[in-house]
Amino acid sequence: MSASPETLVTAADCLLRPTPGTVHSLAPGLRARAAAVLLRMALDQALDAYWRRVTPSMTLIGKHRMLCLEWYAGQDTARRCRTTWSALSAACHYRACELPPAPAEIRTRLLEVTGLLAALGTATVTGPTP
Template sequence: MTLPTNDLLGAADRLLNPPPEAPSTLAPGLRARAAAVLLRLALDETLDVFWGDVSSAMTRNGRSRMLCLQWYIRPSVARQWHTTWCALSAACHHHTYELPPTPAEVRAWHQDVTELLRVLPSARI
C-alpha cells in the first residue's frame, strides 16, 4: 500500500521546492528524479482505483490499462495521461548517458498530474 495520491503530490512538491532553511543534501537533479517517481506512482495508483471501479481484472494488466483508457474516458484526457506517464517513466529510469530531468520539467509534469487527477472522475464517457 502506498500513500494517498495527495500525499504523493505533496511529497513531490516538497522535493521540487524545498524550504530555504532546510539543509540541501540532495542535488537538484536527484530531487527532480525522485519527484518524477512520486508523480508516476500517483498516476499509477489513481489508474488502479479507476480500473478497480470499472473492472477489477484491469488492475493486473500493466500497460494495457492505458491503451484501453481511451474507450472509457475522453480521448484527449487519455492521450494526455499516456503522454505524461511516458515522460515520467523515462525520467524515472537512470541512464549514465542522459542528464536527469530538470526541476522545471518535473514542475510542469507536476501540474499535468495534478490536472489529470482532478479531471479523471469527470472524464468518463
C-alpha cells in the first residue's frame, strides 16, 4: 500500500512542526531528514502520476522523465522540479562529517513540493511544446 503525495506532504509537515506538548524523541535534524525523504517520495509519485497521464513509458527511467519535463510541463516547472528534487536528495543522505539539514530549509522545500504537486496535477498536455 502506498500513500498519496498529499498524505506524504502532510506527514512531512507533522515531522517539521510537531504539536505543542509532544515529547520529542527525535532531534530536529533527524526529523528534518525524515521529512526530506517523505517530500522526495511525494515528488517522485507526483512525477509518476504526471507521466502516466502524458505518456506511460516515461515512468520507467527517472532521468528521462526529469530531462523531458521541460518540453511537456514548461521550463519553470521543470527547473523547480530539478532544483527541489536535487536539494531533497542531498538532504536525504546521511554523511558523518556534515550536519543534518535545517528544519527551516526543509520547510521551504515543503512549500515548493506543495506548489509542484499543484502544477503537475493541473498540467494538461497534448504533446511537447516547441
